[in-house]
Structures are given as structure tokens and as C-alpha cells.
Amino acid sequence: MVRSLFFLVSALAIIGSVAHAAVVEYTFEVANLTITRLCKSKVITAVNGTLPGPTIEVNEGDTLKVHVINISPYNMSIHWHGVFQMLSGWADGPDMITQCPIRPGKRYTYQFNVTGQEGTLWWHSHVSVHRATVYGALIIRPRGGRQAYPFPKPFKEVPILLGEWWIDDVVDVHHQAYLTGGAPNISDAFTINGKPGDLYNCSSTEIYKMEVEQGKTYMLRIINAALGNQLFFKVAGHSFTVVAVDASYTKPYKTDVVVLGPGQTVDALMVANAPPARYYMAAQAYITTAPPPPPRPPFDNTTTTGIVEYNSTNPSSQHVTATMPSFFDSGIADHFSTNLTSLVRPGDPTVPLQMDERMFVVYGFGIAACEPGQVLCNQTQGALAARMNNVSFQSPTTMSLLEAHFKGVNGIYTSDFPQKPPMTFDYTNASVNAAPAPQPLMFTARATKLKKLKYNSTVEMVLQNTAILGVENHPMHLHGFNFFVLAQGYGNYNATTAVKRYNLVDPQVRNTIGVPAGGWTVIRFTANNPGVWIMHCHLDAHLSIGLAMAFEVENGPTPETTLPPPPPDFPSC
Numbered sequence: 001m002v003r004s005l006f007f008l009v010s011a012l013a014i015i016g017s018v019a020h021a022a023v024v025e026y027t028f029e030v031a032n033l034t035i036t037r038l039c040k041s042k043v044i045t046a047v048n049g050t051l052p053g054p055t056i057e058v059n060e061g062d063t064l065k066v067h068v069i070n071i072s073p074y075n076m077s078i079h080w081h082g083v084f085q086m087l088s089g090w091a092d093g094p095d096m097i098t099q100c101p102i103r104p105g106k107r108y109t110y111q112f113n114v115t116g117q118e119g120t121l122w123w124h125s126h127v128s129v130h131r132a133t134v135y136g137a138l139i140i141r142p143r144g145g146r147q148a149y150p151f152p153k154p155f156k157e158v159p160i161l162l163g164e165w166w167i168d169d170v171v172d173v174h175h176q177a178y179l180t181g182g183a184p185n186i187s188d189a190f191t192i193n194g195k196p197g198d199l200y201n202c203s204s205t206e207i208y209k210m211e212v213e214q215g216k217t218y219m220l221r222i223i224n225a226a227l228g229n230q231l232f233f234k235v236a237g238h239s240f241t242v243v244a245v246d247a248s249y250t251k252p253y254k255t256d257v258v259v260l261g262p263g264q265t266v267d268a269l270m271v272a273n274a275p276p277a278r279y280y281m282a283a284q285a286y287i288t289t290a291p292p293p294p295p296r297p298p299f300d301n302t303t304t305t306g307i308v309e310y311n312s313t314n315p316s317s318q319h320v321t322a323t324m325p326s327f328f329d330s331g332i333a334d335h336f337s338t339n340l341t342s343l344v345r346p347g348d349p350t351v352p353l354q355m356d357e358r359m360f361v362v363y364g365f366g367i368a369a370c371e372p373g374q375v376l377c378n379q380t381q382g383a384l385a386a387r388m389n390n391v392s393f394q395s396p397t398t399m400s401l402l403e404a405h406f407k408g409v410n411g412i413y414t415s416d417f418p419q420k421p422p423m424t425f426d427y428t429n430a431s432v433n434a435a436p437a438p439q440p441l442m443f444t445a446r447a448t449k450l451k452k453l454k455y456n457s458t459v460e461m462v463l464q465n466t467a468i469l470g471v472e473n474h475p476m477h478l479h480g481f482n483f484f485v486l487a488q489g490y491g492n493y494n495a496t497t498a499v500k501r502y503n504l505v506d507p508q509v510r511n512t513i514g515v516p517a518g519g520w521t522v523i524r525f526t527a528n529n530p531g532v533w534i535m536h537c538h539l540d541a542h543l544s545i546g547l548a549m550a551f552e553v554e555n556g557p558t559p560e561t562t563l564p565p566p567p568p569d570f571p572s573c
């Protein structure tokens with residue numbers, strides 16, 4: 001029965017695919033916005049005066065044009081998180097990777113086709129810390145419209161953007177961390193669709209409310225837009241069926257808790273089948289940093305809330321509260337993150353089996369020399385840094401990587417990102433932290449190293465966390481591609497045992513994967529998109545201290561596999 005329903009839906013999708021692809025246009029004005037949260041008024045940077053910013057809606061196959069006008073006082077760029085950007089790398093957005101920023105007073109039109117992916121993605125600033133407030137949803141429906149979903153059409157679709165809020169100016173918070181070479185201050189609140197909810201002091205009216213009707217099915221398009229936290233999300237009295245993650249369909253997966261790392265999205269169906277009342281929705285941090293040494297760093301232990309209200313609720317009825325998991329419940333998180341599988345449909349990409357490139361990437365924290373601008377940095381000790389294969393990524397300053405790649409300009413980067421770490425050690429053994437000084441494994445250097453890939457080459461990457469200066473789950477995000485997640489585990493990767501666990505049939509397909517704290521993850525992708533693509537930790541504080549590398553994917557043999565030149569209004573430095 002389920003199967004025949006599925007084939008009917010597929011047939012409709014094919015009929016629907018004759019529908020014309022449209023050109024969809026939006027205008028985004030990025031500007032100061034004075035806003036009050038937690039009883040304190042402040043100026044933030046926002047798009048069109050709203051937090052979150054406008055929701056973009058397209059059908060698969062459409063051409064999207066977004067005119068970004070920057071009237072904020074800051075350099076700006078927008079990244080379309082998870083969009084493949086096939087042959088349109090000039091529109092990907094990361095500052096100094098694919099473009100120079102849009103300077104204050106300037107504008108740039110991002111133009112690209114949204115092809116070969118459906119579900120929930122999002123957009124956010126990719127300059128410094130500005131994604132704290134410059135973000136919004138990007139919804140991709142099937143070409144055939146809502147009736148072409150590979151699951152029963154929901155009654156309504158509701159974006160749920162989970163954010164993070166600082167009472168202080170985020171630019172100041174970020175700058176202070178830079179000056180000291182340490183970690184930034186933790187946030188004061190989490191938010192649901194821009195609102196903290198009623199568990200914070202003097203914020204009881206700043207709460208997101210969703211109205212539901214008894215018996216109807218709602219699709220929650222949940223996005224973790226937080227800067228530095230993985231999150232648990234629940235709705236009291238209700239359960240979910242997950243049908244997609246990162247705009248890639250999954251086999252229906254039933255759960256009463258959704259777990260998202262920063263950058264990840266989950267599409268979850270929720271049936272309003274509880275007795276009419278007001279039910280809390282809630283999100284709170286999932287913490288993976290673990291002692292012993294060093295002690296667990298401070299974290300934002302607050303809970304953001306929203307309300308799911310049945311339209312037939314008696315006004316005097318009580319709120320039903322959600323019971324959240326413990327902050328440290330890795331059992332719940334791992335169960336969710338490892339049990340998802342993809343819905344493999346005819347014509348979908350399959351896991352590459354012949355590998356052209358095998359990379360073993362050991363990554364985590366380290367110590368680097370203080371930079372000249374880091375005036376409060378302890379010169380003896382050095383600054384906190386993050387690294388992949390012992391390279392702490394440094395952004396170029398005079399020309400973007402993509403432009404340098406396209407024009408063949410030397411001196412901006414080198415193409416020698418290492419295939420494996422420079423030294424082997426017991427990566428996840430915390431005793432590395434107790435080694436006598438000077439501790440050689442602690443030190444790292446900053447550089448701009450890229451990994452060159454032939455067009456269409458297949459890549460396997462083992463991502464191995466280290467315990468140096470503490471373990472933590474790092475959500476790794478790849479631009480330009482989705483990847484298959486073959487296996488994940490704790491401890492040191494061991495090929496002999498790991499290979500037996502690889503899911504080569506229906507692994508989850510993602511653009512962002514949380515690599516377990518003190519563990520490893522194996523991913524594969526096909527480099528079928530020429531350009532320069534950054535891969536980085538989506539914890540903002542880790543990206544800014546170098547937890548990144550980039551791929552340089554060569555052109556293919558034909559005009560259809562060659563990156564076109566940049567558009568005429570492309571920003572220059």
C-alpha cells in the first residue's frame with residue numbers, strides 16, 4: 001500500500017515536471033533595525049526590517065534572482081545555505097571565498113538556478129558574525145507543486161527558525177573574542193522565529209504562536225540558525241514524522257524530538273491530534289563539550305518556547321509543557337542522527353563506489369601565534385585556533401579565492417591542502433592535553449591551502465575529531481555539494497571495523513553533518529561542480545578561528561561543465 005502510493009506520487013512528479021521553470025525575484029534591503037528583546041532595545045543588522053528575514057519560496061528548476069541592497073554600515077554577503085550553485089559559484093556568497101563583500105551603499109544581484117533539490121534550506125550572511133540576525137528560510141517545492149511531495153500533502157507548512165540572541169552587540173562580542181584570542185561570550189537566549197518566548201525575564205509577550213486545527217497535518221520546516229549550539233526541539237503532546245533533512249528526502253522517520261546542528265534543517269510532519277489546548281514548543285542546547293581537561297566551558301542553558309494553539313481551545317485552558325532531554329543526552333541525539341536514511345527515488349544520485357580521492361582529515365582545536373591585531377592576546381600562550389590537518393584556515397584579504405582560481409592569479413592561495421595529517425597520534429585520547437610543555441601537538445599555523453579536485457572525481461573524506469583542548473561535536477558544512485554520510489562513530493577511526501558499517505544503499509544525504517564529539521564520520525561526494533567550495537565548521541566561533549578548508553574543482557571537458565565568467569555587477573575588493 002505504501003509502495004503503490006509512492007509510485008503514484010512519483011508519476012505525478014514526472015507529469016508535473018513539464019511545468020515551466022519560472023524566474024523568481026526578491027529584493028533584500030540589509031539595514032539597521034532597532035529592536036527590543038528581553039526588555040532591552042538595540043540596533044541589529046536585518047533584511048527588510050524583520051527578524052527572521054523574508055522567506056524565499058521557489059519550485060525546483062526555477063531561476064532565483066535576489067537583489068541585495070546593502071544600506072547597513074557593514075560589509076555584507078548572503079550565502080544560500082545548501083543550494084548546489086551548479087555552475088553559479090559566483091552567487092554562493094562566502095566572504096573572500098567566492099566573492100568580495102558588498103560594501104556599505106553597494107548592491108549585488110545573486111542569480112542562480114535551484115535544480116535537483118527539494119525541501120527546506122535557508123539563507124544567511126556569510127561575513128563575520130552577521131548571520132546572527134541576517135537569516136531567513138529558503139523553501140524549494142517540487143516542480144509539480146505541493147501535490148508532488150513523496151508523502152501526503154500537509155494542510156499547512158510552517159517555517160520554524162531557531163536562532164540565538166545576545167543582549168550585547170554581536171559585533172562587539174565577536175571582536176572581543178578576537179582581541180583576546182579566546183572564546184566569545186555565550187548567548188543570552190535562543191529564539192523561535194525571532195522570539196525568545198516566555199521563560200525569559202520580561203519577554204512573555206515575545207512568543208511565537210502557531211494556530212492549528214484538530215486533525216490536520218502540519219509540515220514544520222525547522223532550521224537551526226543558531227551560531228554556536230546544537231539544539232533539541234520538541235512540541236509537548238505531539239510527535240513528528242521526519243520526511244526530509246537538508247532538502248533531501250528521508251524515509252519517514254518517527255520521533256518525538258528533533259535534533260539539529262547549526263546549519264541543518266529538518267522537515268517534520270506533525271498531526272494535530274491531541275486534545276484541544278495550548279502546547280509549548282521548545283528548543284534548548286544539546287551540549288557535547290566534555291571534561292576531563294579542560295573543564296566544560298560555560299554554555300547557554302536557557303530554553304526558548306513557542307505555543308501551538310488549537311483553534312478550539314478554551315481561553316482559560318492551561319499550557320501543556322514539553323519535557324526536554326538533558327543538555328547532555330548524547331543517546332537521544334545519536335539515535336536521531338544515525339538512524340535517518342534517505343528516500344532513494346528513481347534517478348536520484350547513488351553513493352559513489354570507486355574513489356578517486358581518499359582524504360583523512362584530523363581536525364579540532366590548537367594554539368596559534370597571536371596576530372598583531374589581537375592586542376589582548378597572551379603572547380606567551382598564544383591564541384585559540386582551529387585546524388584541519390594542522391592548517392588553520394586563513395581567508396585571503398585582497399581577492400576572493402574563486403576569482404583568483406578563475407583568473408589564474410598566484411599568491412592568493414596554494415593547492416597543497418594535505419590529504420592526511422602531518423603526524424599520527426591517539427587523536428581522541430584526552431591525555432594529549434596533559435603532555436609536558438612545550439606540547440608539539442598543540443601548535444598550528446595559519447595558511448590558505450586548497451585541495452584541487454579533477455572535475456567529476458569521487459571523494460571520500462574521513463573526518464576525525466581530536467581531544468586537543470577538549471572534544472566537541474563540530475557540524476561540518478560543505479558548500480556546492482550534498483554528501484552521503486556512510487558511517488559515524490566514537491573514538492579513533494579504524495578502517496577495518498568502520499568499512500563493515502558503511503551504508504552504501506540509503507545513507508542520509510546532507511550538506512551539514514555533526515561529527516560526534518571525540519569521534520569520526522565518513523562522507524562521500526562527487527565533485528561535479530567546478531569552482532571553489534569552502535568546507536567549514538558551522539559553529540561561527542570555530543569558523544572564525546580557522547576550522548575550514550576549501551576545494552578547488554577544475555572545469556570539465558565541455559562548455560556545459562565549465563564555470564562561466566562572473567556577472568557584470570560582481571563586487572570587487
Ligand SMILES: *[C@@H]1O[C@H](CO)[C@@H](O)[C@H](O)[C@H]1NC(C)=O
Pocket residue numbers: 026027028029048054
Ligand atoms: C524588501 O524591501 C524592499 C524595499 O522596500 C522592497 O522593494 C521589497 O519588495 C521587499 N522584499 C520583500 C521580500 O519583502
Ligand SMILES: *[C@@H]1O[C@H](CO)[C@@H](O)[C@H](O)[C@H]1NC(C)=O
Pocket residue numbers: 032043073
Ligand atoms: C546604524 O547603527 C550604527 C550603530 O549600530 C550606527 O553607528 C549607524 O550610524 C547607523 N546607521 C544608520 C544609517 O542609521
Ligand SMILES: *[C@@H]1O[C@H](CO)[C@@H](O)[C@H](O)[C@H]1NC(C)=O
Pocket residue numbers: 021063086087088112113
Ligand atoms: C539556468 O536555467 C536557465 C533556464 O532554464 C538556463 O538558460 C541557464 O543556462 C541555467 N544556468 C545555469 C548556470 O545552469
Ligand SMILES: *[C@@H]1O[C@H](CO)[C@@H](O)[C@H](O)[C@H]1NC(C)=O
Pocket residue numbers: 168169172173174176185
Ligand atoms: C562578555 O562578558 C563579560 C563577563 O560577563 C563582560 O564583562 C563583557 O562586557 C562581555 N563582553 C561583551 C562584548 O559584551
Ligand SMILES: *[C@@H]1O[C@H](CO)[C@@H](O)[C@H](O)[C@H]1NC(C)=O
Pocket residue numbers: 200201
Ligand atoms: C530575572 O530577574 C530576576 C529579578 O530581577 C533575577 O533575580 C533573575 O536572576 C533573572 N533571571 C534571568 C534568567 O536573568
Ligand SMILES: *[C@@H]1O[C@H](CO)[C@@H](O)[C@H](O)[C@H]1NC(C)=O
Pocket residue numbers: 301
Ligand atoms: C544555568 O546556568 C546558571 C549559571 O551557571 C545556573 O545558575 C542555572 O542554575 C542554570 N540553569 C539551568 C536550567 O541549568
Ligand SMILES: *[C@@H]1O[C@H](CO)[C@@H](O)[C@H](O)[C@H]1NC(C)=O
Pocket residue numbers: 213311312313
Ligand atoms: C477551527 O477551524 C475550523 C476550520 O476553519 C473550523 O471548522 C472550526 O469550527 C474551528 N473551531 C473553532 C472552535 O473555532
Ligand SMILES: *[C@@H]1O[C@H](CO)[C@@H](O)[C@H](O)[C@H]1NC(C)=O
Pocket residue numbers: 334335336338339
Ligand atoms: C536505530 O534504531 C534502532 C531501532 O529503532 C535501534 O535499535 C538502534 O539502537 C538505533 N541506533 C542508534 C545508533 O541509536
Ligand SMILES: *[C@@H]1O[C@H](CO)[C@@H](O)[C@H](O)[C@H]1NC(C)=O
Pocket residue numbers: 378379380381
Ligand atoms: C600567559 O600564559 C602563560 C602560559 O600559560 C601564563 O603563565 C601567564 O600567566 C599568562 N599571562 C597572563 C597575563 O594571563
Ligand SMILES: *[C@@H]1O[C@H](CO)[C@@H](O)[C@H](O)[C@H]1NC(C)=O
Pocket residue numbers: 456526528556557561
Ligand atoms: C560525470 O560523471 C557522471 C556519472 O557519475 C557521468 O554521467 C557524466 O557523463 C560524467 N561527466 C563527464 C563530463 O565526465
Ligand SMILES: *[C@@H]1O[C@H](CO)[C@@H](O)[C@H](O)[C@H]1NC(C)=O
Pocket residue numbers: 494495496497
Ligand atoms: C582496528 O580493528 C581491528 C579489528 O578489530 C584490530 O585488529 C586493529 O588492531 C585495529 N587497529 C587499530 C589501529 O586499533
Ligand SMILES: *[C@@H]1O[C@H](CO)[C@@H](O)[C@H](O)[C@H]1NC(C)=O
Pocket residue numbers: 075100101103397572573
Ligand atoms: C570590507 O571589505 C573590504 C573589501 O574586501 C575590506 O578591505 C575591508 O577591510 C572590509 N571592512 C571590514 C570592516 O571588514
Ligand SMILES: [Cu+2]
Pocket residue numbers: 473474475537538539542543547
Ligand atoms: Cu566546530
